[in-house]
Amino acid sequence: xxxxxxxxxxxxxxxxxxxxxxxxxxxxxxxxxxxxxxxxxxxxxxxxxxxxxxxxxxxxxxxxxxxxxxxxxxxxxxxxxxxxxxxxxxxxxxxxxxxxxxxxxxxxxxxxxxxxxxxxxxxxxxxxxxxxxxxxxxxxxxxxxxxxxxxxxxxxxxxxxxxxxxxxxxxxxxxxxxxxxxxxxxxxxxxxxxxxxxxxxxxxxxxxxxxxxxxxxxxxxxxxxxxxxxxxxxxxxxxxxxxxxxxxxxxxxxxxxxxxxxxxxxxxxxxxxxxxxxxxxxxxxxxxxxxxxxxxxxxxxxxxxxxxxxxxxxxxxxxxxxxxxxxxxxxxxxxxxxxxxxxxxxxxxxxxxxxxxxxxxxxxxxxxxx
Numbered sequence: 001x002x003x004x005x006x007x008x009x010x011x012x013x014x015x016x017x018x019x020x021x022x023x024x025x026x027x028x029x030x031x032x033x034x035x036x037x038x039x040x041x042x043x044x045x046x047x048x049x050x051x052x053x054x055x056x057x058x059x060x061x062x063x064x065x066x067x068x069x070x071x072x073x074x075x076x077x078x079x080x081x082x083x084x085x086x087x088x089x090x091x092x093x094x095x096x097x098x099x100x101x102x103x104x105x106x107x108x109x110x111x112x113x114x115x116x117x118x119x120x121x122x123x124x125x126x127x128x129x130x131x132x133x134x135x136x137x138x139x140x141x142x143x144x145x146x147x148x149x150x151x152x153x154x155x156x157x158x159x160x161x162x163x164x165x166x167x168x169x170x171x172x173x174x175x176x177x178x179x180x181x182x183x184x185x186x187x188x189x190x191x192x193x194x195x196x197x198x199x200x201x202x203x204x205x206x207x208x209x210x211x212x213x214x215x216x217x218x219x220x221x222x223x224x225x226x227x228x229x230x231x232x233x234x235x236x237x238x239x240x241x242x243x244x245x246x247x248x249x250x251x252x253x254x255x256x257x258x259x260x261x262x263x264x265x266x267x268x269x270x271x272x273x274x275x276x277x278x279x280x281x282x283x284x285x286x287x288x289x290x291x292x293x294x295x296x297x298x299x300x301x302x303x304x305x306x307x308x309x310x311x312x313x314x315x316x317x318x319x320x321x322x323x324x325x326x327x328x329x330x331x332x333x334x335x336x337x338x339x340x341x342x343x344x345x346x347x348x349x350x351x352x353x354x355x356x357x358x359x360x361x362x363x364x365x366x367x368x369x370x
Contacts, residue, residue, distance in 0.1 A: 001325040002032040004068025006061050007039040010075045012283040014042040014306035015313065017072035017093065018321070020053040022314045027054030031325045034058050034067055043307040072321055074313065075300060076103055087111030087347070090329050092321065094118055094133075095344055098245045098358035099272035107345040113329050117317065118270075119243045119352055120342035127242060129320070129342075131178050132312035134267075136302040138182030138238065141265045142171065142190055144296055145234040148263045148287055154294050156261025158233045161191030168193045172228040174220065174249055174274060175238035176203040179267050181210075183236045188214050195228050225249050230257040237266040237274035243344075243354030250275040255291040262293050269297040334370050341366075 005018045016039055023033045035055040037047055047057045058064050065084035073093035095116035097104045107114045117129035149155035162168035171187045173180045176198035187194045188211055197220040198204050204217040218224045229235050239246050246268035268274040277290040280299040287296050302309035320339055323332040333340040343351045343366040350356040356363035
């Protein structure tokens, strides 16, 4: 199969769908890989490295789009890329369609086969292709929150770790999944006073034992969320409903009760955000202030550490890319129920129930299209 890898064009996005080492593996299995020139230059994956791995380095994105049967990306196609999709072409990337009806409409119109990293599952009920980027974003969240808590960045001037004689800052983490657990580990390591809320007591128990009781935990409900958010210096939104929109746990009315200069890092922004006042931002302009509360809502947080993120993502995606290339999408999805869960759009039909529900549309189960 001919596989295409493109230079990402979303603002300040430098991750790559396939690193040179991944290309080498796919070429060894008999596949062609076309890589747009300059794809990995920003993170020291040179065109020469791709060529040495066996890729054909194409001079333009249009050539890659036109020739590839399978496109492997990192971020969702941007509006200027919509016309380049074609019927039957496989698109394998993060899509996050729930808060993006325009992209969903474009994918439906294109007739492509769109498989989303974020809805591929595993035997344990996890999301293995979301997990590595969730881990990166979770580990970054306390760092960026601590930075924006400083007064020059508009924050309330709190040092998360405190100093002798001065209490540490308070961090509230909403969600104890992959993002939340990694965020809690880093926040505890920074010396903060950390509270984690989740509806799943087993997750809270695991986190409590992992951190030897150094983190406080509570079952999430309206009262505990409000109390913890309004007492916090830093709130990390780490909630996820696979394929669906994130629940809005922080209404605007709650902001007025928060500390002035407190920071919300809404990691859930890819799925619409867990704060009513959140909207996507970029690394170039990452924050805005509403009712005295600083909002950090960068939709591609791992893009700030693109080399680490690209390698972590490739570790997770390469087996699935290999299956799609070796078998074709129909057989690969037939053979693997977990990869089948990644199918969001196929030949003009929505195929994922949660995505369709978030968009207010009907869907056709993937099994009926195989």
